Amino acid sequence: MVKVRIVLMLINERYCGDKLLQKKFTTDEFPFHLVMNKGELPQYYVYDSFPKIIERSLYEASYAKWERNRENLSDNQLSANKRYPYTSKIECAECHEKFKRRTYRGVEFWCCKKHLVDHDSCMNKQISKEELDEAFLKLYYKLKNSIDILESYGRNIVKLLMDDEKEKELMMLDKELHNLKAEKLRLLKENLEGKISDIEKISNLNEIQMYKSLYELEKKKVLNQVYESAEYRNNQRLVDVLRHSASIDTFDEVIFHEIVQKVMIGQNHIYFQLHNDLMIKSERKKYDGNYS
Numbered sequence: 001m002v003k004v005r006i007v008l009m010l011i012n013e014r015y016c017g018d019k020l021l022q023k024k025f026t027t028d029e030f031p032f033h034l035v036m037n038k039g040e041l042p043q044y045y046v047y048d049s050f051p052k053i054i055e056r057s058l059y060e061a062s063y064a065k066w067e068r069n070r071e072n073l074s075d076n077q078l079s080a081n082k083r084y085p086y087t088s089k090i091e092c093a094e095c096h097e098k099f100k101r102r103t104y105r106g107v108e109f110w111c112c113k114k115h116l117v118d119h120d121s122c123m124n125k126q127i128s129k130e131e132l133d134e135a136f137l138k139l140y141y142k143l144k145n146s147i148d149i150l151e152s153y154g155r156n157i158v159k160l161l162m163d164d165e166k167e168k169e170l171m172m173l174d175k176e177l178h179n180l181k182a183e184k185l186r187l188l189k190e191n192l193e194g195k196i197s198d199i200e201k202i203s204n205l206n207e208i209q210m211y212k213s214l215y216e217l218e219k220k221k222v223l224n225q226v227y228e229s230a231e232y233r234n235n236q237r238l239v240d241v242l243r244h245s246a247s248i249d250t251f252d253e254v255i256f257h258e259i260v261q262k263v264m265i266g267q268n269h270i271y272f273q274l275h276n277d278l279m280i281k282s283e284r285k286k287y288d289g290n291y292s
Contacts, residue, residue, distance in 0.1 A: 011066050016059035017052030085253040093266035095122045133251035135270050135282045154235045161226045173219045235276035
């Protein structure tokens, strides 16, 4: 780990006082994401933008050596350091080991690490990326057509997080707000009937407005304790992503990460754990014996 950090420092232009602008950019469409700039937008290199930590000659020599070393790496070595959409996301439902990417006859598969070492220690078969992609697409449209159910789930979360003390406090505040509304109507009626002057009416209405603002603020504080909870916010964020995401006909990595927290693979089912902690089950394709 220390060696990696030293290498990253030696090939980072900022350590010699320079700065490469627009390494990342924010996407234009909702949901907005900060992504690496891989040529979509122009980049600008600024020399001597702040005090250097290492000499420019050391930086340039280190970067040149790093590039030469990369040229000598095999495709397999480069691939081993690459992160894929399912990296660290898939877990074995049988033994709870992480799944590892492998290729077989040019096809990408994901397999339980324990199964790769010893087939008898975990009988869970590997799964193709194609099947995972298809299962996610089905999940995506199932969720997109069930936004009303997710919203109802969010309302139930609010009810579950609303303890007796909060409910009593909200009832008391609603009662006070109702009384203030009735008092306001009474004052307006008495003013029309000439029982109180305009000055008295304005003075009393100002006092009512002051108490109304205080009660509404207290009510907002109580509700925020519930609506700002991680459980509710994660569900609401999921609803927002589904509502604003476009139709897709192929696997979308950004949407996948926005929706799915973890994937568990069993011998017969795929389990998608969403960011709101719901677990959705999908049936696996029948194993045809072409791979182990």
